[in-house]
Amino acid sequence: MRLRPPRLFLGRTAYRRRRLAEATRLVPVLFAALVLIPPIWLPQHFSYARGAVWLAVAWALAIAATAALHRALGRPSAEDEDDA
Amino acid sequence: MSVDVLLIEDEPSIAEAVRFILTRDGWGCEQWPEGTGALERIRALAPRMLILDLMLPGRSGAEILADLRADPALAALPVLLLSARGTANLPPGADRVLPKPFANADLRAVVRELLEQA
Amino acid sequence: MTPESLVAASVAYVALMFLLAHAADRAAAAGRWRWMDRPVIYTLSLSVYCSAWTFYGAVGYASRSGLEFLTIYLGPGIVFSGAWWGLRRLVRVARMHRVTSIADLISSRFGKSAGLAALVTLIGVMAATPYIALQLQSVSMALSAFATPEHALPRNVSVWVALGLAAFAILFGTRNLAVDERHHGVVIAIAVEAVVKLAAFVAVGVFVIWGIADGPADVLARIDRMSVSAGGEGWPINPERWFTLILLSGAAVMVLPRMFHVLVVEASDEDRLRQAGWAFPAYLALMSFLVLPIAVVGADILPKGANPDLYVLDLPLSQGREALATLVFLGGFSSAMSMVVVSAIALSTMMANHWLVPLWLRLRQAALAGPARAPEDLGTLMLNARRLAILAIIGAGWLYHRMSGGTSALAAMGTVAFSGMAQVLPALVAGLLWRGATRRGAIAGVVGGTLIWTLLVFLPSLGLLAQPAMPAGIDPFAGAVLLALAVNLLLLVLISLMDFPEPAERLQSLSFVHAVAPDAAPGDGAPAVQPEALLTLAGRLWGNDHALETFRRAAESQGKGGYLPDLTPRFLADFERLLAGTVGAATAAALMTRVGGRGGVTVSDLMEVAGEASRAREDNRRLENTSAELARTAAMLRESNEKLTALSAQKDAFLGQISHELRTPMTSIRAFSEFLMEPDLPTEERARFAGIIHDEAGRMTRLLDDLLDLSVLEAGKARLKPGVFNLHDLIERALASAGAAASGRDFAIRRNIAAEHLPVITDQDRLLQVLINVITNARKYCSAEAPQIRIDCRRSPDGGTEIDIADNGPGISAGNQALIFEKFARLNDPARAGGAGLGLAICKEIMEFLGGSIAYLPGQGGACFRISLPPRPRAGRKMMKMRRVKPFGNLCMACCAKVVMDSRGL
Structure with missing residues (x-):
């Protein structure tokens, strides 16, 4: 098996990419929180029009954030292969 | 008719030539066309001498010769070796060697000599 | 619009999809797939998630239960917003292991367990049957919306729909046994259907929002009114x-067999998730937020008794918009069609790979081990198994639809399927994240969870058991599902913690969790297997051409020529993964054990791997590359050294042989000419002896011709006389003259005459010489009881011509295959050949001279030669020749000198 040693320090581009990749992990967590917590906590407030708008806005934000982050990440470079 | 000479030779035209020569001299002659089964043939026919080609399908003349010399019953059998590879690197144990192509007169002389010895 | 004309429209639509898929498949086969292989196609193909359930059921669901229907799309939305670290890992690992299905992934991760694969397949089939029934039901239900008393619904619509979809799935899903299990035609068809679905839904949504209601604000007001209306009691x-x-739903988007198939198996790389990560949720969001206005407006204006599942059709119909309704119908039909086709393909692969083939292997213990005497076409067997499975799956769906009578609401069927497949989720997630998860743990978890699901969800949904009693205030469905998943996870974790997994399993878990390519299992340092046996196996699965190409590439990457690579551990591991891409990991491992006698891995082997890994960690990447390069060079050197050693040994033998070949006829000539000199020889003897002399002189001439021919070709002095010829005529002539030359035995000649009529531009005499030589060899050396010669001709993709000539004899052993084209080589007894062993060397020189090649094809059940001709003879050969060593001219001189000198000694 070829396990490469994790590098200790990265160049600027690779460093930025690392942080961006970490940001992508945050999106589903935030999105899940927005989608799960309000309707479960206050179902009577989120069952009708307000809930629909809330979910639509939250989802649109999540899609926009994902799109922006994925665009910023660009094609994976060789340097970034052990990001998992 | 007893078998004086057993010829082990795969080339049909050479075998025919040798037979023709020996039969005219009055020798009884049999032929076997390959290396496999040659030893059994020798034991079965018990010839007075053997003319053996070196390059044979199945087992080579050298292998047959080695087996022959290792067998006490056959060790003394006179053997004339026919070689198409010149006279270098010949296997030990042959009484006489004729390189191909040979003169008919040489073949007759060698066979007579060996059969009279036997 | 009558149901009849709708049926006609759907038939035309399906025909269009057939044409599209066919064109895409052909383009892919011709290598023009690249322009279609775009992230957008991938994203659109993911929309197979939106089945007819979304199209009809979601509206019904929304009008009954309000926003709850959104959960079905929010789950995938959350999963895809984390695509970069979650799904990307899944796709990468799955592609690394050439996974063919979700069952294969789970089985592969947990030590290539055949049992686990069969189990996951079972869950998949159980969950999919109601789901497919739902699609058939929705199509016939949609048709019924158009029915009026004078235009009744055609009878047995669902049978025809099922048959048509099965035909589509079989035609495009089981066309060939691909190594990578991708179906370009199907993917393109789904992508187009995704566009149709979206267009139809957007059209009806826009019509409802702005055509019937007064814009979004009015829709929101209508939603708020649901809290006080009679139909809104399910909304909170x-x-x-x-x-x-x-x-x-988050689980379903990964583990549903059809989703796994489009998401993972059809993905050509993981990078396209960058686009799909936001574009697919956008697609889902658009579809799902259009559901709400349709649901509320439908509930408002349609009569109370109307079926909410059909609002999407009834709304435009009630406003007299027939064209819009037709578009909607086609959109719904699209979603049903893509769902059924992809499900059928995915499930049939699972059933064939994990049920039928292991069963077949068990029944036919010896079938694969033997040489390819009567080659069994495993590939066709696999494909037929899949076709059978497709029919079974769609048939089961139809049966379920007939038996359930189409009563239950669509949404309920969908959630039953989701909750069933979700039982695979704990094993999947734990398998990818936790190295300690073991096979026994996974089996216990999946079995436990599935049992609870069957008892508390599945059987009650069929009406066979009563709804489970849950503590007050807890929803029975949610309670049952959470209970099943909790038990599943608990069993998985507990049993894994107590377990000690097998070494092979630990290797796999390392590879899956760290996403590193699996190296060879270290246990097979000296495999007993012959490369030829593997080639035969691959040929039976993928077809000969593909197998040969794969092996040739592998040999090339090792720095070797020919078709037989060294069986390095790396090659064996790669080969097993390629096999797994066709038959699944468990079956591939079983096949390798069966054919190759590959033993299992032991714990000490594992420790060795660990040692190697830590050492490798100290090396840097450059060193790795350098050593790979060195290894390749070393392999090349070793091969040429072996060849040289063998050659030099053979050179001495050859000198003797040339001598023998010249002296033998000379001996006869001399002896018989001496007889002729005797005066008293009878006339008939005289004539016969002269004949013998004549024949022997001819034989010498032939040998000298061969030697001259070879030296002319080698020196590049031969003249090319090209012309256009019909290959069939050349083969006829070659067969006639080879048949005349060889004696005795009757050969059955198997040819495809029609395929032989190919025009070739080449030097006719030279090609004829090669054909005669190869056919004569086949006649000489084929020792089969019922000897036969097979001749296949075809155009190669580059416009050249390939002629395969094979016999059913013993073939040529792997060790000798590298030597047969060398001068001086003769494998068999010299006497039987009747030539000096120059024939194939001359053939090789001629084929190079013609710009083509001749090669030995191993693993064809006998000796087989492939003669390849270029589209036209190539120029510039002279240059190539200059660089080559030409020992032969000198050697000829040496031979002649030796013969002359030896003869002089007489």
Whole structure:
């Protein structure tokens, strides 16, 4: 098996990419929180029009954030292969 | 008719030539066309001498010769070796060697000599 | 619009999809797939998630239960927003292991367990049957919306729909046994259908929002009115259902067999998730937020008795918009069609790979081990198994539809399927994240969870068991699903913690969790297997051409020529993964054990791997590259050294042989000419002896011709006389003259005459010489009881011509295959050949001279030669020749000198 040693320090581009990749992990967590917590906590407030708008806005934000982050990440470079 | 000479030779035209020569001299002659089964043939026919080609399908003349010399019953059998590879690197144990192509007169002389010895 | 004309429209639509898929498949086969292989196609193909359930059921669901229907789309939305670290890992690992299905992934991760694969397949089939029934039901239900008393619904619509979809799935899903299990035609068809679905839904949504209602504000007001209306009692959100359904749909987008298929198996790389990560949720969001206006407006204006599942059709119909309704119908039909086709393909692969083939292997213990005497076409067997499975799956769906009578609401069927497949989720997630998860743990978890699901969800949904009694205030469905998943996870974790997994399993878990390519299992340092046996196996699965190409590439990457690579551990591991791409990991491992006698891995082997890994960690990447390069060079050197050693040994033998070949006829000539000199020889003897002399002189001439021919070709002095010829005529002539030359035995000649009529531009005499030589060899050396010669001709993709000439004899052993084209080589007894062993060397020189090649094809059940001709003879050969060593001219001189000198000694 070829396990490469994790590098200790990265160049600027690779460093930025690392942080961006970490940001992508945050999106589903935030999105899940927005989608799960309000309707479960206050179902009577989120069952009708307000809930629909809330979910639509939250989802649109999540899609926009994902799109922006994925665009910023660009094609994976060789340097970034052990990001998992 | 007893078998004086057993010829082990795969080339049909050479075998025919040798037979023709020996039969005219009055020798009884049999032929076997390959290396496999040659030893059994020798034991079965018990010839007075053997003319053996070196390059044979199945087992080579050298292998047959080695087996022959290792067998006490056959060790003394006179053997004339026919070689198409010149006279270098010949296997030990042959009484006489004729390189191909040979003169008919040489073949007759060698066979007579060996059969009279036997 | 009558049901009849709708049926006609759907038939035309399906025909269009057939044409499209066919064109895409052909383009892919011709290598023009690249322009279609775009992230957008991939994204659109993911929309197979939106089945007819979304199209009809979601509206019904929304009007009954309000926002809850959104959970089905929010789950995938959450999963895809984390695509970069979650799905990307999944796709990468799955592609690394050439996974063919979700069952294969789970089985591969947990030590290539055949049992686990069969189990996951079972869950997949159980869950999919109601789901497919739902699609058939929705199509016939949609048709019924158009029915009026004078235009009744055609009878047995669902049978025809099922048959048509099965035909589509079989035609495009089981066309060939691909190594990578991708179906370009199907993917393109789904992508187009995704566009149709979206267009139809957007059209009806826009019509409802702005055509019937007064814009979005009015729709929101209507939604708020639901809280006081009679139809709105299901609207308040139920927290535990909210959570459970989002969890289930998030799982479903990964583990549903059809989703796994488009998401993972059809993905050509993981990078396209960058686009799909936001574009697919956008697609889902658009579809799902259009559901709400349709649902509320439908509930407002349609009569109370109307079926909410059909609002999407009834709304435009009630406003007299027939064209819009037709578009909607086609959109719904699209979603049903893509769902059924992809499900059928995915499930049939699972059933064939994990049920039928292991069963067949068990029944036919010896079938694969033997040489390819009567080659069994495993590939066709696999494909037929899949076709059978497709019919079975769609048939089961239809049966379920008939038996359930189409009564239950669509949404309920969908959630039953989701919750069933979700039982695979704990094993999947734990398998990818936790190295300690073991096979026994996974089996216990999946079995436990599935049992609870069957008892508390599946059977009650069929009406066979009563709804489970849950503590007050807890939703029965959510409670049952959470219970099943909790038990599943608990069993998985507990049993894994107590377990000690097998070494092979630990290797796999390392590879899956760290996403590193699996190296060879270290246990097989000296495999007993012959490369030829593997080639035969591959040929039976993928067809000969593909197998040969794969092996040639592998040999090339090792720095070797020919078709037989060294069986390095790396090659064996790669080969096993390629096999796994066709038959699944468990079956591939079983096949390798069967054919190759590959033993299992031991714990000490594992420790060795660990040692190697830590050492490798110290090396840097450059060193790795350098050593690979060195290894390749070393392999090349070793091969040429072996060849040289063998050659030099053979050179001495050859000198003797040339001598023998010249002296033998000379001996006869001399002896018989001496007889002729005797005066008293009878006339008939004289004539016969002269004949013998004549024949022997001819034989000498032939040998000298061969030697001259070879030296002329080698020196590049031969003249090319090209012309256009019919290959069939050349083969006829070659067969006639080879048949005349060889004696005795009757050969059955198997040819495809029609395929032989190919024009070739070449030097006719030279090609004829090669054909005669190869056919004569086949006649000489084929020792089969019922000897036969097979001749296949075809155009190669580059416009050249390939002629395969094979016999059913013993063939040529692997060790000798590298030597047969060398001068001086003769493998068999010299006497039987009747030539000096120059024939194939001359053939090789001629083929190079003609710009083509001749090669030995191993693993064809006998000796087989492939003669390849270029589209036209190539120029510039002279240059190539200059660089080559030409020992032969000198050697000829040496031979002649030796013969002359030896003869002089007489």
